[in-house]
Amino acid sequence: MRKVRNKKVIDKISYKSFRANRTRNVIAIIAIALTAMLFTTLFTVGIGTAENFQRQTMRQAGGDSHGVFKNITEEQYEKLSRHPLVKESADNRLVANTVENPEFLKRHMEIWYYPKNFYGHHFIEIIDGKAPEKAEEVLVDETSLKLLGMKAKAGQQITLLLKIREGQEPVERTFRISGVIRSDPALDVGFTVVSKAYLAEHQEELQYTYDQDTSPVGAIRMEIVFQNSQGIQEKLDKVARESGYSTKEGEKNYIASNANWAYISESTSGDPMTVAAIAGVGFLIVLTGYLIIYNIFQISVMKDIRFYGLLKTIGTTGKQIKKIIRRQALLLSAIGIPCGLFVGFFVGKAIVPMLLSHTIAGNSDSAVSMNPWIFVGATVFALVTVFISAGKPAKLAAKVSPVEAVRYTEGKRQAKKQKKTTDGGKISRMALSNLGRNKGKTVIVIVSLSLAIVLLNSIFTFTNAFDMDKYLANFVSSDFVIANAKYFNSEYSARKEDLQESNLTESFIEACEEQEGFEKGGRIYAATDQVGVKISDYKIPKNMPVNENGELCWMWNGEKIPVTKLNEENYQTMYYGVDDFLFEKMEVYEGEKDLDVIKEKLATGNYLIYAVSTDDNGMVRKEDMVHHAGDKVTLSFPNGEEREVEILSVIKENYYGLSTRYSVIFPYYTTAEVFRKDLSEDYLMSYSFDVRDDREEAIQQFVKNYSEKTEPTMNYESKLKWSNEFESLKGMFTIIGCFLTFVVAVIGILNFINAILTSIVTRLRELAMLESIGMTKKQIIKMLTLEGIYYAGFTMISSVLIGMLMSVTILRVLTSQIWFMKYQFVIWPMLVTFPFLLVLGWLVPKAAYHFQGKKSMIEQLKNED
Known part of the structure; x- marks a missing residue:
């Protein structure tokens, strides 16, 4: 076969065709730019967050x-x-x-x-x-x-x-x-x-x-x-x-x-939830980008199908037609992708500090470098999305025969059996039939619009699952906790030799109790070098690890670490004494649950409460349990006394409210009175108290000023502090989610506008014919607006079905994996968007026909394809 040098001709046809489709080009460039922006934002956030985490880890490790x-x-x-x-x-x-x-x-x-x-x-x-x-x-x-x-x-x-x-x-x-x-x-x-x-x-x-x-x-x-x-x-x-x-x-x-640590973290696998979230966002971006870009090229090809058919009549091959379309896609990408890269980088750069604000790197000066992989990755993904989207329409144009192309009408199928009906001429039925002329295009428009609504509903379902009570329960058990500053810096020592430097003062407690709005509170005493558990009398449970010498151990990074000993005969304990107020804050897991009975028996000195560690969801780590209710142990005291006591109850560990904030194997609780009798009142660790709701902010201001000016060695934590952190965390997810929803919504609306606009452009001659046989412009506009409203109606139906299915499946499972979340079914965000969707469905076709249908009926009929 003789090879013809026609590359320049193909390039020229491609360029001329490109210039002729100005409306298509504008919409396509915006769509490609938005897709590139989303990819760039994702890469910027991902790489920027990784860089900041690594830099922060290096700082914590002491250097790079x-x-x-x-x-x-x-x-x-x-x-x-x-x-x-x-x-x-x-x-x-x-x-x-x-x-x-x-x-x-x-x-x-x-x-x-x-x-x-x-x-x-x-x-x-x-x-x-x-x-x-x-x-x-x-x-x-x-x-x-x-x-x-x-x-x-x-x-x-x-x-x-x-x-x-x-x-x-x-x-x-x-x-x-x-x-x-x-x-x-x-x-x-x-x-x-x-x-x-x-x-x-x-x-x-x-x-x-x-x-x-x-x-x-x-x-x-x-x-x-x-x-x-x-x-x-x-x-x-x-x-x-x-x-x-x-x-x-x-x-x-x-x-x-x-x-x-920073370099170790690079080699370890990422958190499954994080990987899944990034993969999900990436898929969403590819899908939204594909939906609009594919639809743009599909509609463009259908509009120009006669043009491609005429090219075939003069010898243009299917391969060359594909090349023409791909070259146009490349030209559109050359304009749209750089714009998206530029905007996406700065959007991502703004998002990174928001993401880091609730992490270990939150207090650092976050910085995002212009890493070349951000732009390379975003460009490659955007180009792949564009060429995948343009692939199917290009195949359609390449396969159509010249005769079929010249006679092509959107949605035309083989002749069907005629059906007699008395309502076939109704405008509402005609509008519905027009949507079915190209079912693929209709489905894509509906899906792209539904995607934004479903995403919006999912974001609000996710953030609505944020449960402040569950969040606060993990950090606070009372409105305020006051203690020595070392307690909140994880430097607190419950040793006798450090009491003067580490303990809380009674003067701070008295100052808080004198405040208007104070309700009730309680002291916690703690000692770690005074009371021991006699090793010879302790029976190691089967769930606890032991070393080759049969010594009780605890696991750390896969290694068995022998439990700390007070001396050769006793394991070291953390011995707590608490006021009645604190017993109300305990959650009993096993054993006696009646508070009055617990306090009565503890007061004898012959019983103890043992605290077992829990995971983020408040579930007991059974593998860490060294006691069960009913177990008996022998305690050794500084005065030489040995006392056999029974474990009355097992409570869930309250790390922030009832402990020294470092984990031990044998944490025991008794009453404050028994503690003072066994040791002394010098071991005062902290004081927790509740206040009237209307005085919470005023008392927080008081303890802040007091700990800064009167007794600067003291410090505090409050429920308000954790509440503000919770709201900030929730707000971060809401803002980022709404931004993503906004971009997806813009893509969906562009897709809808493009579908309506090109549908009207390709049907102008057809609409003129309807007008020539007696249909008024008012009826034509009504038919077109009904088409838009049908689009909106089908979008609402699909949004509700997909949104509800996604909510009760994926979102229910996702929120159940996060400890401070509680799933709640939400549908109101979708319902709020529906009126706007109906207005959009009515307004876009009307405006499109107004701008495209200005020519008279005779002029439209004279137009030749």
């Missing part, structure tokens, strides 16, 4: 180095740093166990030595001054200076109370601030950085003693950077072994190491 060798000597550091796999390393050191300044109680400070060349790896940004060089020079973060009442300026003097090692008296040292570093808003920790000269001047107090007392002060924390982040732990082990050290714990030359 790949791994660390912990608590090593200078000699070990020198050997390890010479290994060829090590690209960069730093000999970081903690130079004091704690900084004891009272201003740092609610936001504690750490004091470290970091090599200057490693500042960047620790995200140290000097905003004023320079790095320290002399022994008396330091870097201090700006927030810590603010807490001390100082300005964020270099050159000032600062006095710090340093407790070098645990058990030692604090040492007062004065430094000169050589530079101020930017505070990390995500970390509630301050930092002071000393110079190399400081290590030399205080080398005696910074001697390595980790092998004697496990003190990290003076020991080197060796940060390592490799060539890449692949196989970090394997590289760390290889460096250790080839430097002459062991990686097996317990051996004499063992060195502990671990890979940076």
